[in-house]
Amino acid sequence: MYNFEQVRYNMTNTIINESLKSIDTSSLVDKVEDGLVRLLQEKKLKVGDSIPKEVELAETLGVSRTVIREALLRLRMMGLIESKKKKGAVITSPDLFGILGKSMNPHILSQETLKGIFEIRLVLEIGMADFLFQRVTKADIEELKEIVSNEPPVAQFHLFNIDHEIAFHGKLYEITGNETLKKFQSLLLPVFDYVHNSGLLKQQSKLKTFVSHGGLVEILEKGTPEEFRNGMRSHLENHFVRLFESD
Amino acid sequence: MYNFEQVRYNMTNTIINESLKSIDTSSLVDKVEDGLVRLLQEKKLKVGDSIPKEVELAETLGVSRTVIREALLRLRMMGLIESKKKKGAVITSPDLFGILGKSMNPHILSQETLKGIFEIRLVLEIGMADFLFQRVTKADIEELKEIVSNEPPVAQFHLFNIDHEIAFHGKLYEITGNETLKKFQSLLLPVFDYVHNSGLLKQQSKLKTFVSHGGLVEILEKGTPEEFRNGMRSHLENHFVRLFESD
DNA sequence: TGTTTTTATTATGTATGACATAATAAAGGT
DNA sequence: ACCTTTATTATGTCATACATAATAAAAACA
Incomplete structure (x- = not known):
């Protein structure tokens, strides 16, 4: 006792x-x-x-x-x-982030916090390269390729398909093998989506696709963490532009 | 009403x-x-x-x-x-992460979660390069140099000086201008420290210093985000080695 | 009249006692 | 020995009363 x-x-x-x-x-x-x-x-x-x-x-x-x-x-x-x-x-x-879940509601967070969360997602995806390369398996690569092959045509009016984005990037988090990170990401996701679609950031001026999902997979298969970081940075370029225009 | x-x-x-x-x-x-x-x-x-x-x-x-x-x-x-x-x-x-604070206690978290948090810190510091370069000011550079100049001699027995580490890396988070990120970091810090000093990870085999704090500042002043990411990755090499040895 | 002090008022904080409910343990019957 | 029924027990909910602190209202004073 x-x-x-x-x-x-x-x-x-x-x-x-x-x-x-x-x-x-x-x-x-x-x-x-x-x-x-x-x-x-x-x-x-x-x-x-x-x-x-x-x-x-x-x-x-x-x-x-x-x-x-x-x-x-x-x-x-x-x-x-x-x-x-x-x-x-x-x-x-x-369950660390289970607790956060309830508060992580776009409608009740300040604009500054929302923008901060948006940025954190970008930071995470660029920074996690080393863990991806350390822990990725052949099966993961195949799954990623499968996801990419189902990618809807880019010539749509809406900037990109949310479901597909979630599938691809979600899989990346999964590959890191870091459950905490993955849970964190799934919390950030709705906020990210909200910010992306709200008028909080400037509208996307030009919509160029830099490194594609397929390109990222190729790097993950044959390249290096450094190349992946740069590739991801390029892939996220549109988001960065919007953020920095608002600065 | x-x-x-x-x-x-x-x-x-x-x-x-x-x-x-x-x-x-x-x-x-x-x-x-x-x-x-x-x-x-x-x-x-x-x-x-x-x-x-x-x-x-x-x-x-x-x-x-x-x-x-x-x-x-x-x-x-x-x-x-x-x-x-x-x-x-x-x-x-x-205050999103204020809520987390109470639960973020090393003694009550599972080992897996602790390790996950340790990794997230590394991800963040590598991934935040672009925001650093976008928002860093001359005053920030000066302050960083000041911190570096007060760096205790590296030839000590203990791996590194915690206070100095906190000062330097904390300042980096501050430069990002992302308050949410900074709060998040200050939550992660005690956990990181705990994991670092506990027997949770393998002991550091060799303790080579790769890119130093001073080196990072120099990159931030004259280099590019890409160089900074690589520099930071190198700077954190010891941590990565310990993590990957435990994999 | 304007300013300070004193006195209500009000909504949350704490205490107490009672009963409801669900999960378990004990008792009982076959 | 197994199943059913009956206590038991600890949390969940309700109701009431009083304490406390912040505010508003009233009174006193210059």
């Missing part, structure tokens, strides 16, 4: 310390939350371990169950715990 | 729809949360607008204040609202 009394001590300690230098602006729930988080990481609780019941915590920490519940709710939102009826709450490994 | 009655309708609607195809596993709070989020983005509420009081919401939606409070708490955690005493809750523009 874990010494949850310690949380109480830490809480009190924090209160004293902070009252000396600055006004304590944090609420009770804040303190309980901090205490619990600290405890969870100091004691090395393994995933699956269960923490005390709400009422026990409330008694031990000397606060109401209301406060405990709010604090636990926060931990749950962070993905730190999952609570099941009867069984109580158990530790879980947080 | 906004029609918060609509939330009630949507809630009921959702319940009905979902009960037809699958068992409704979501809790009351989930529904209220969804309803509120949907409403906030459908009606285009500007930042600073205030939403109804807890009791009003409770009455309108026909649920207890407890449920409303939990739902509002979630919105607050997402950075969607801020609540002040007396004034009620007001809409705010969410």
Whole structure:
């Protein structure tokens, strides 16, 4: 069993310390939350371990169950715990970007943030070349070629086909073997799409295709990371132009 | 005034729809949360607008204040609202990565996620070259040179000086002018540091310095984005070696 | 009259007690 | 030994009351 009394001590300690230098602006729930988080990481609780019941915590920490519940709710939102009826709450490994998902809504983000996210996507795709080359397999190459072969004709009015873009670039993220990166990308995607189609950036002046998807695949098959970075940079040229025109 | 009655309708609607195809596993709070989020983005509420009081919401939606409070708490955690005493809750523009901060704790993340984050940092620094060149100023160059001049001697036992690393690379992120990117980086930093020093990766076999900080500054001053990407890739070579050895 | 101080008012924060609900464990019957 | 039924238990929800801090209103003062 874990010494949850310690949380109480830490809480009190924090209160004293902070009252000396600055006004304590944090609420009770804040303190309980901090205490619990600290405890969870100091004691090395393994995933699956269960923490005390709400009422026990409330008694031990000397606060109401209301406060405990709010604090636990926060931990749950962070993905730190999952609570099941009867069984109580158990530790879980947080899905980092799952948490972000809810906030990652184009309609509620500031323009600056939206533009920032747009840029981050470009940064990622240029910068991930080395991981692509390290981990790409022959099967991946074949799959990419398959995707490219299904590419809709470029002579359409709309700038490019979104679904196809997603398929191709999504596959690239997959090849990196970095699950975190891939999840991150799938979060960024809707925002990227939104920015691309909104009036946030200047309209695309000229629409030249530089390095094509097919060209990128060829580089990935026979070339070097350096060549791929340059190829990707060229491939994304239209986006860069729009961004830099707005600067 | 906004029609918060609509939330009630949507809630009921959702319940009905979902009960037809699958068992409704979501809790009351989930529904209220969804309803509120949907409403906030459908009606285009500007930042600073205030939403109804807890009791009003409770009455309108026909649920207890407890449920409303939990739902509002979630919105607050997402950075969607801020609540002040007396004034009620007001809409705010969410600080995307501020939310992540709490979960971004090395001790509670899985090894795979930690490694993924380590890699993402490398991707970012290689990929951001174009934005550096687009937005760098003479003052920035001077500041970088100043940082480099304070570089501690490399012939130390410990691989490199963390503070100096942070100063230099942090400044680079700053130059990109992308606040979101910079915040993201400052979140990644502790994780990166943790992974670097933990036994998660193989020990550094040979410690050669490839392109130095000074070299990077020189490229940024007189070179091209392409050269910078290659320079940065070389600069980070030691990290890449460790990663790929573990593959 | 204009400015400061004091006093309400109000909405969130916290506490408490009760009941509902679902998952598990225990008891019982075949 | 297996299945069904009945407790048990911990979270989910509700209701009410009071504390607290921020604001607005009123009062006092110059």
